[in-house]
Amino acid sequence: MSKPSKTALLSPARTLIIAGSTFTQLMRMKIFYFLLIFVLGALVFNFFDLPHTAGPESTGSDKLFSLKDPLVGAMHYFAIIIAVVATALVIPKDQEDRTLYTILAKPVPRLDYLLGKLLGILALILAGLLAMDLLLNLVLHNHTQELLAQRIADATKMGWPQEAIDSERADILQQGPSWALQGAILTIFLKAGIIAAAALLISTFSSSTIFTIICTTLVYFIGQFLADGRDYYEAAMQAKDGSELTSYAARLLSVIFPDFRPFEIVNAAVAGKPFPLDVLFKLLGLTSLYMGIYTVLSWFVFSDKEI
16 A cells, blocks of 8 residues: 655745746736836936936036936835735735635645745846846946047047046946946845845734735834944943843844845945945845745744644
């Protein structure tokens, strides 16, 4: 008599099928198209040299920075909003459609289900960022070439020495499309991945989509200011004003909530500074750590949940 086959704890094939289904499901979300069209519209708008992209304070390479900064900021908020809202909706949506019961009755391990949902959300964020990144580089290349030709022509007419012309050219090209800018976009994706994993954890024990969105938003803002709070605590301890309770609270917050200070290198990359590979590896490690912890905790919570 043959023994019944056991379902593997983790199946990449099942996970990818769920991820593809989640990606298709989320592509139908109105908020995704609204945000994507809004950001893409802002990028297309900047193909034209309008007054809002160039002022008296924006000359030379500064003009390119003034172009990049708000557009990369829009991409950042697109990724974070999609990570929060999409993740908060996927499990309640499956419960409402009774898709969740069908999937788990097959049976599909809950870890496969959670990982598939998370990968589908990350695929959606990545697809949006890639589309915006492509258009951003086209816009930036267009403005860089126009500005470079104009500045070099003006410098030549004014009799600038060749060294000054070469320096101006280097400054302008530094603010154009670069690998540092691609590193900044990747950093935005990694940060959104952490937020999505945190939202997934909260959604496993929350029965309210609004509650999940609010709590994940709080996680995001705590992560933004966690390092500043830790610096304040260390300064207070040096002044002997800190208590043991404050010490334990600071350590607990550092374990539970992600510290987003290292991800602020996006600002330096947008300003045209290099993006060191060791920093990128550090960010990849931090992202893997936080996403791994949140995903495992989600699995533990979701495994005990009666569905």
